[in-house]
Structures are given as structure tokens and as C-alpha cells.
Amino acid sequence: xxxxxxxxxxxxxxxxxxxxxxxxxxxxxxxxxxxxxxxxxxxxxxxxxxxxxxxxxxxxxxxxxxxxxxxxxxxxxxxxxxxxxxxxxxxxxxxxxxxxxxxxxxxxxxxxxxxxxxxxxxxxxxxxxxxxxxxxxxxxxxxxxxxxxxxxxxxxxxxxxxxxxxxxxxxxxxxxxxxxxxxxxxxxxxxxxxxxxxxxxxxxxxxxxxxxxxxxxxxxxxxxxxxxxxxxxxxxxxxxxxxxxxxxxxxxxxxxxxxxxxxxxxxxxxxxxxxxxxxxxxxxxxxxxxxxxxxxxxxxxxxxxxxxxxxxxxxxxxxxxxxxxxxxxxxxxxxxxxxxxxxxxxxxxxxxxxxxxxxxxxxxxxxxxxxxxxxxxxxxxxxxxxxxxxxxxxxxxxxxxxxxxxxxxxxxxxxxxxxxxxxxxxxxxxxxxxxxxxxxxxxxxxxxxxxxxxxxxxxxxxxxxxxxxxxxxxxxxxxxxxx
Amino acid sequence: xxxxxxxxxxxxxxxxxxxxxxxxxxxxxxxxxxxxxxxxxxxxxxxxxxxxxxxxxxxxxxxxxxxxxxxxxxxxxxxxxxxxxxxxxxxxxxxxxxxxxxxxxxxxxxxxxxxxxxxxxxxxxxxxxxxxxxxxxxxxxxxxxxxxxxxxxxxxxxxxxxxxxxxxxxxxxxxxxxxxxxxxxxxxxxxxxxxxxxxxxxxxxxxxxxx
Numbered sequence: 155x156x157x158x159x160x161x162x163x164x165x166x167x168x169x170x171x172x173x174x175x176x177x178x179x180x181x182x183x184x185x186x187x188x189x190x191x192x193x194x195x196x197x198x199x200x201x202x203x204x205x206x207x208x209x210x211x212x213x214x215x216x217x218x219x220x221x222x223x224x225x226x227x228x229x230x231x232x233x234x235x236x237x238x239x240x241x242x243x244x245x246x247x248x249x250x251x252x253x254x255x256x257x258x259x260x261x262x263x264x265x266x267x268x269x270x271x272x273x274x275x276x277x278x279x280x281x282x283x284x285x286x287x288x289x290x291x292x293x294x295x296x297x298x299x300x301x302x303x304x305x306x307x308x309x310x311x312x313x314x315x316x317x318x319x320x321x322x323x324x325x326x327x328x329x330x331x332x333x334x335x336x337x338x339x340x341x342x343x344x345x346x347x348x349x350x351x352x353x354x355x356x357x358x359x360x361x362x363x364x365x366x367x368x369x370x371x372x373x374x375x376x377x378x379x380x381x382x383x384x385x386x387x388x389x390x391x392x393x394x395x396x397x398x399x400x401x402x403x404x405x406x407x408x409x410x411x412x413x414x415x416x417x418x419x420x421x422x423x424x425x426x427x428x429x430x431x432x433x434x435x436x437x438x439x440x441x442x443x444x445x446x447x448x449x450x451x452x453x454x455x456x457x458x459x460x461x462x463x464x465x466x467x468x469x470x471x472x473x474x475x476x477x478x479x480x481x482x483x484x485x486x487x488x489x490x491x492x493x494x495x496x497x498x499x500x501x502x503x504x505x506x507x508x509x510x511x512x513x514x515x516x517x518x519x520x521x522x523x524x525x526x527x528x529x530x531x532x533x534x535x536x537x538x539x540x541x542x543x544x545x546x547x548x549x550x551x552x553x554x555x556x557x558x559x560x561x562x563x564x565x566x567x568x569x570x571x572x573x574x575x576x577x578x579x580x581x582x583x584x585x586x587x588x589x590x591x592x593x594x595x596x597x598x599x600x601x602x603x604x605x606x607x608x609x610x611x612x613x614x615x616x617x618x619x620x621x622x623x624x625x626x627x628x629x630x631x632x633x634x635x636x637x
Numbered sequence: 638x639x640x641x642x643x644x645x646x647x648x649x650x651x652x653x654x655x656x657x658x659x660x661x662x663x664x665x666x667x668x669x670x671x672x673x674x675x676x677x678x679x680x681x682x683x684x685x686x687x688x689x690x691x692x693x694x695x696x697x698x699x700x701x702x703x704x705x706x707x708x709x710x711x712x713x714x715x716x717x718x719x720x721x722x723x724x725x726x727x728x729x730x731x732x733x734x735x736x737x738x739x740x741x742x743x744x745x746x747x748x749x750x751x752x753x754x755x756x757x758x759x760x761x762x763x764x765x766x767x768x769x770x771x772x773x774x775x776x777x778x779x780x781x782x783x784x785x786x787x788x789x790x791x792x793x794x795x796x797x798x799x800x801x802x803x804x805x806x807x808x809x810x811x812x813x814x815x816x817x818x819x820x821x822x823x824x825x826x827x828x829x830x831x832x833x834x835x836x837x838x839x840x841x842x843x844x845x846x847x848x
Contacts, residue, residue, distance in 0.1 A: 262787055262817035274819075301817075307788040331788055372737055398697070399740050443695035446744055446834050518816060 156546075167541040170502040172460035178468045181409060181461070186221035188414040193218035194369045196422070198376035204425040217418075224417050227424040233470040235388050235431045237295070238356035240323040240346060241617075246294060248388075248433065248472035251504030253539070254294035255497070255532050257287065258479065258510035259314075259329045259362065260301045261520040265484070267607055275300035275520060277310075280317035282611055286522055288322035289614040292532035295325040297362070297509060299520050312631045315339050315359075319346055320624065321616050327360045327390065327509065333377035336361065338634040340385045345626045346619065354386035360433070360507075362390045362474075365415045367400040376422060383423065383430045390474040390507065391419035392436030396448055397458075399441045405458055412436045413465060420471065433507065435462055435473035442481075447516045451480035451492025456499045463503040475500060478511030478528045485524040485600050489514065493524075494531045501532075501539040522607040523600060530580045530603075537578045548572070582606060640668075641677040644709070648681025649688075651701030653708050660709040670713040674723050678706045682751060690836060696744070703751030724755050726846035729777035729809075731759035731768060733796065736789035741815060741835075745781065748835040749842060765792065765799035772805050778846050781838070784815040793818075794826040810845040814838055 173181075193216050196202045202212060211218040237246040246254055264275040267282070279300035287293035298314040305313040311330050318326050319342070330336035340353075347353035361382045365371045379389045393415045395401045401408040416434040423430040438458035440449045449455065459475040466473030477496030482489035493511070500508040510517065511532065512525035553568045563569050582602040584591065591597075597605075619627075640663060647655040656678070663673050685702045688694040694702075714722065728749055732739050739761045746756045757775050759767060772780060780800070784790035793813050800806040810829040813822075823831035829845060832838035 260787075301787050303787050303817075307791055310788060366737055370737075396740055399744070403697075441696070443697060444692050446696060446741075446836075 164544070165541065167539060168502055170460075170499075172457070172464060172503070175468070178461075178464055181406065181413065181465060182468070184406075184410045185413040185417060186224055188369075188410060189219040189224055189418060190221055191218070192369065192414075194365075194371055194415070194418045196371045196376070196418075197373045198371065198380075198422075199373075200380070201371065201376045201422045201426070204422065208421075208425050219418060219421055224421055227421040228417070228469050228471065230424040230428050231420050231469075231471045232429055232431055233472075235433065235472050237325045237360060237388065238358050239325050240319065240358050242347075242352070242356040242358075244356065246325050248506045250467045250470070250472075250506075253501050253505055253508060253536075255478070255500075255508045255511050256293055256295035256324075256327065257283065257297050257299045257512045257525060258476070258517070259297040259299065259327070261299060261513065261518060262301055262303065263515070263519040264300055265514070265519060265521040265523070267522045267604065267611065272519070274303050276304040277302035277313050277317050278304075279520065280314050281321050282522060283520065283525060284318045284321035285614055285616055286525055286607060286610050288324060288616045289610045290526065290529040292529045292536065293324065293511070295327060295360075295507065295509075296322050297327045298329065299512070299525070306635055309335065309338075309631055309635045311335050312338055312342065312634055315342055316627045316631065319343075319627070320619055323617050325358050325360070327362050327507070329362050330378050332374045333381050335634065336378040336381045338630055340381065340387060342627050342630050343387070344385070345630070346623055350385060357385075357387045360388045360390055362392075362509075365391070365393050365419060367393045367395045367415060368411055369415060369418075371415075371418060371422070379419070379423065379432075380426050383427045386431075388431035388433060389423070390433040390435070391423065392416050392434060392474050394437035395439065397438065397440035397454070398443065399446075403440070405438075405454060405461075408438055408440075409458055409461055409465070412438055412462070433472045433474045434466055434469070435459075435475045435505075435507075437476055437510075438462060447481065449481060450476070450510065450513060450516050451482070451489070451496065453495075456496050459496075459505060460499060460503050463500075463505040466506070467504070472506045474507045474509065475505045476510035477505075477508050478531065479513035479517060481516045483515040483519065485514065485521060485527055485603070489524065490527075490531075490599075493528055494534075497528070497531050498535040498538065501535040522611070523604040526607040526610070527582060527599060527603040530582050533580065534578060548576075638676070641680070644673075644677035645681030645684065648678055648702050648705050648709075649684050651698060651705050653701070653705045656705040657708045657712065660712045664712060664716065670716040671721060671723065673713050674710060674717075678709045679723070679753065682706050682753070686752060686839075699751055700747055703747060706751070723753070725753035726778040726842065727755045727757065727775065728779040728781055728842060729757045729759065729768075729771055729775055730781040730783065731763035731771075732761040732783045732785075733789050733792040734762055734764045735792060736784050736786050737761045738785040739783070741785065742781075742783040744835040745783070745814065745832075745838045748839045752839045752843065754839075754842060765796040768796045769799050769803050769805065772800065772809060773803075777809060779810045779812060779842050781842075782811070782813045784813075784818065787817040790815060790817055790822070793828070797827050812838065812841055812845070 205217040206212040235248040283299035302313040397408040423432040477500040478493040480492035812830040
């Protein structure tokens with residue numbers, strides 16, 4: 155009988171660290187210096203008063219935040235935020251090193267699944283994206299993906315929430331035009347949850363609100379956040395930047411500025427309400443210096459997100475980052491590289507909410523085909539992230555002895571028992587020899603993903619909302635549009 | 638003149654201090670101030686424009702060149718009567734009502750300035766009435782509107798309508814831009830042009846003011 159090994163250490167899942175703890179502290183201290191020396195602009199009266207009363211130096215709308223206050227707010231912010239699905243199942247605990255993927259919001263353009271036409275996005279696109287993600291297992295949460303630009307602009311954000319909630323049970327992250335529309339969305343969410351108390355117990359939605367870089371906190375951005383805290387709904391409060399234009403061009407400088415903006419949000423949140431569920435991070439994208447486009451799929455973004463994820467783990471505050479979003483205008487080889495590397499990095503770093511999966515053209519265009527392809531990328535990344543199992547069975551010494559020199563393993567029960575878990579199977583990747591590939595119609599990965607997307611759209615029916623709730627949602631939208 | 642070539646090269650290299658010193662020297666040597674602009678500064682900037690378009694220069698380099706040119710112009714400007722000041726045209730810009738984003742607009746401004754346009758930037762969250770007022774005051778050749786949000790881009794049409802109501806529409810060219818904006822949207826709301834990025838906006842302004 156073989157006894158266990160003493161002093162055994164195991165690496166259950168791979169360990170990826172981009173910088174050391176002392177470098178994180180260096181970034182943290184630089185951030186405190188920015189908040190204390192330069193401060194932030196706050197265009198929200200209540201927030202400004204809260205900051206002043208808490209000991210900030212306030213001149214006009216500029217608040218200089220002392221380091222001790224920032225650190226106190228970091229300690230007060232929850233380390234764990236549990237997000238439920240529409241059925242009150244607590245499926246998405248945001249804790250350090252648990253990674254969840256979802257798409258992003260508000261793409262103005264869509265490549266039509268049926269016609270291939272590049273056109274303006276509609277509410278139908280939001281519905282279809284939600285339905286496709288409801289089906290695809292690697293999407294943990296949804297965002298609107300498209301803009302409901304065929305609806306009245308004043309309430310298009312409400313239409314997007316309705317389209318999502320009617321087409322998926324998965325948790326969702328919403329955007330809102332302003333505080334008023336946010337409050338309307340919170341009422342819609344309460345209706346779906348069965349009352350405000352139920353929503354507070356098991357929130358199924360998160361708000362995505364933004365400061366504007368550099369260092370500006372708008373009335374609507376803060377107002378929307380505060381409204382959500384009243385309902386116990388978590389808030390992502392993070393900037394989306396253009397490094398070299400709205401932040402310093404250096405990666406470290408970008409991270410410091412973004413961190414300052416996010417932590418100013420944490421301070422305002424905790425002053426508004428102790429323990430307010432806030433999520434930090436952001437879109438750390440550089441500006442392309444030839445074309446001025448936002449670089450979503452670039453190596454720098456992935457490097458920035460690695461450090462920003464470590465920072466959030468250092469603070470013990472859940473984070474929001476992005477991957478699977480690309481600058482390629484179509485789902486080509488470039489798109490695969492841009493999406494694949496980002497997704498793998500996010501998984502290995504243990505980022506929490508990884509959004510924008512399935513974005514094309516630098517965050518302007520959606521495609522259900524690409525959204526479907528990314529499901530495979532996430533599947534592979536998760537497979538790798540889950541690590542290599544090393545134990546008596548997988549070391550397979552007995553099997554090696556049984557098969558012996560010159561034998562084969564293909565008929566062995568060990569292979570039969572383990573091949574599914576030990577060899578990853580994609581849904582859309584091509585692995586055919588040329589002749590067979592030709593015989594089966596010479597389909598590219600994109601063709602296969604398009605077919606799968608079409609099949610999901612045709613066949614998948616998400617769990618419906620009760621008729622009365624759907625009517626109630628219509629009513630709230632109509633009332634908000636009128637007033 | 639060798640000094641003009643040297644000045645052009647300094648503009649291309651973004652040599653702010655060099656351009657400043659050489660401009661001052663030329664002024665002291667009684668060189669015609671308009672010639673300093675037309676034969677020294679602008680030819681350098683024109684090369685920058687061509688190189689940028691070809692992808693051989695990057696935005697921060699163009700900005701530094703523009704800054705160098707501006708340093709020279711600042712010195713000669715007081716010596717030239719305003720009506721004689723060489724300019725490609727006057728462009729009034731603003732981000733439309735309800736929209737607080739301005740980095741795209743700023744980039745357009747800087748590119749236009751580097752191409753010799755005079756810029757009046759109204760800022761962000763600009764209501765149609767404010768555009769109208771500013772058009773009356775500044776009499777620009779071109780009005781440029783920017784929007785990042787699909788909800789705010791509809792306000793572009795309101796501004797165009799307001800210009801029509803005030804009888805100002807025929808006196809200015811209207812151009813629009815921003816992530817959700819398209820050529821067909823421009824046509825739909827009766828704008829004179831759309832540009833997908835700052836470099837294209839510069840070409841568009843040149844084209845519209847040449848006519």
C-alpha cells in the first residue's frame with residue numbers, strides 16, 4: 155500500500171501574476187497621491203457635500219481626497235458581491251479569482267445574421283443576442299450588445315432591459331441614459347423580481363456607470379450609482395479611456411489614473427452608504443496613434459487588465475474588465491487572436507466580470523456569429539484555467555505497465571474513462587483533413603458558427619416571463635416616455 | 638531660401654524651440670511675416686499632413702509639429718493685419734446637447750488647426766440655440782457637431798433645423814461625426830458632410846471650404 159506524501163504542495167489551477175505585491179503597493183500609493191494632490195471633479199451636489207463633510211478639501215467642484223479616507227472606503231467596500239439570476243438562484247458570486255464572461259452593451263451597428271448586411275442595431279438585435287447567450291453555456295451574464303436604436307431614443311435603455319430580461323434568465327449588466335431612466339429600470343427590475351425586497355435579497359442586475367476620464371465625475375454618472383444603492387443593486391463604476399489621449403500614454407500612468415477614478419467612486423459610494431456594492435476596474439484601451447481608434451484587442455489592454463485585476467484582489471473589491479473584444483471589423487484570424495488571448499489572460503488572472511466579449515470593429519459592431527465563436531474561445535480558456543490534474547489515476551503508471559512497449563492506448567478503458575475530460579472538444583473549430591473538409595462543404599469556422607447561431611435563434615426558447623410582468627414592463631416604459 | 642527649408646524641417650520634426658528662435662531671427666532680419674507663414678511654416682505642415690495620411694507619422698508627432706507651427710505663428714501674428722492673415726477657414730465645433738464627451742472633438746480640432754483652420758470650440762453639451770448664437774457671432778465657414786451617444790446624435794438635426802429657422806443654414810457648411818454617426822445619417826438630417834475620423838474631417842473641411 156502506497157502512503158500519502160507529506161509536504162506535498164499542489165497547484166490546483168495555474169498561477170499567473172503580472173506584478174509583485176510591492177509593485178501593487180507602488181501603484182496604490184501613486185493613486186493616493188493623485189487623489190490627494192490633483193483630486194477629482196465632482197458635478198453631483200450630494201456627493202460633493204458627502205466628500206466635504208468626510209474631510210476632503212473642496213474648492214468649487216474639485217475635491218481632494220485624503221489617503222486615509224480612500225483606504226477606509228476600500229475596507230468598507232464588500233469583498234464579495236453575490237449576483238443572482240432572474241430565478242433568484244445565486245449563480246454569480248463575485249469573489250476574488252472567480253471569472254465570469256459576458257458581452258458588452260450599446261453597439262451602434264450590427265452585421266445581420268441572415269443577410270450579412272452592416273446596418274444600424276435594433277431592439278430585435280438585443281433580444282436575439284440575449285437569447286443566443288441564454289443558450290451558450292460560457293456566457294455567465296448578458297449586456298445589451300446592441301442599441302435599440304429603432305425605439306424612442308428617450309427610453310431606448312428601458313427597451314434594452316426589457317429585451318434582455320424577456321430573453322434570458324442570466325444575470326445582466328445594464329446601462330441607463332440618466333438617473334431618471336435608471337430609477338425606471340430599477341422599478342422594472344423590482345417588478346420582475348416580485349418586489350423591491352426580493353430584488354434587494356437577490357439582485358439579478360448590475361448598473362454600469364462611468365466617470366469621464368480624466369477625473370470627472372458627472373451628475374448623471376454618480377446619480378445613477380446612488381439610485382442603485384437605494385435598491386441594493388450593485389454598481390460597476392469604471393472609466394473607459396483612450397490611453398495617450400484621456401490618460402497618460404504609459405501603461406502604469408493609465409492604470410494609476412483609472413484607479414484614481416474608480417477609487418474616488420468607491421469613496422463616494424461608501425460615504426453614501428456603508429457597504430455599498432461597488433465594482434472597480436474599467437476599459438484600459440490605448441488610442442491607435444495612426445487612426446485614433448480605440449484599441450480593444452491589443453496586447454497593451456490585456457497587460458493593463460492583468461495588473462488591474464491584481465489591484466482589485468489586493469483591495470478585496472470585485473472587478474470589471476474586458477476581453478474577447480476586437481478591432482477586426484469581421485470575425486477573421488485577427489479577431490480570433492485578439493479575442494482568444496484576452497479571454498485566456500482574463501481567465502488565468504482570475505478577473506471577475508469580463509465584458510465586451512463578441513465586440514467587433516473596436517466596440518462599434520455586433521455579430522451573432524462572432525458572439526457564438528467566442529463561446530468556444532471561452533470554453534478553451536476555462537479548460538486551460540481549470541488546470542492539469544495530477545494524481546495516481548492520471549499519472550497512469552499502472553496503465554503504462556499494462557499496455558507495455560509497442561502497445562496502444564486507444565482501446566484501453568483508461569482512455570475511454572478519461573478522454574472527454576482530458577481532451578477538449580470545440581463546438582465550431584475545424585479539425586478535418588482537407589479532403590473531408592471539402593466533402594463536407596468547405597465550411598470555415600465562421601460558417602459553422604453562423605449555422606450554430608441560426609440554429610439557436612430558430613430553436614432556443616428562453617424561460618418566459620409571466621404575461622402580467624411583460625405588461626407591467628410595457629407600462630413602465632410607456633409612462634417614462636410620457637413624463 | 639535655405640532658412641525657409643530649415644524652418645519647414647523644424648516644423649516637421651516638431652522642434653518647438655527651434656521654430657520659435659528661427660521665426661524671431663527672421664522677424665529681426667525684416668523677412669516678410671506672411672512669407673514666414675506661407676514659405677516656412679505651412680510647407681512644413683503640409684508635408685506632415687501627407688506623411689500622416691500615408692501612415693508614416695503618428696498623431697503625437699503631428700500634434701508636436703502643429704505646436705511648433707503655432708509657436709511661429711504666434712510671433713508673426715501681431716505683425717500682420719487680421720484681414721491678411723492666411724487661414725484655411727474658420728470652423729465652429731461643439732459636442733451636442735446631452736453629450737459630455739469631447740476627446741473625439743478635441744482630436745478633430747487639433748488636426749484642423751494643424752491644417753491651418755481657425756477653430757472656435759464651444760465645448761460639450763451645446764444646445765441648438767447656442768450653436769445658432771455662436772454662428773451669428775463668429776460667422777464660421779463650417780459648423781462641426783460631435784456626438785458619442787445615439788440618444789444625443791438626434792440633437793444634430795435640431796441644430797440644423799434651428800440654423801434654417803434663423804436663415805443661417807446657407808451661410809455655413811455643417812459637418813457631423815462621432816462613433817454612432819454615419820454618412821446616411823448625415824444625408825438624412827441634411828448635413829453637408831460626415832467624416833469617420835479626425836484626418837477625414839480635415840479633408841472634408843478643405844473640400845467644403847474650397848467650393
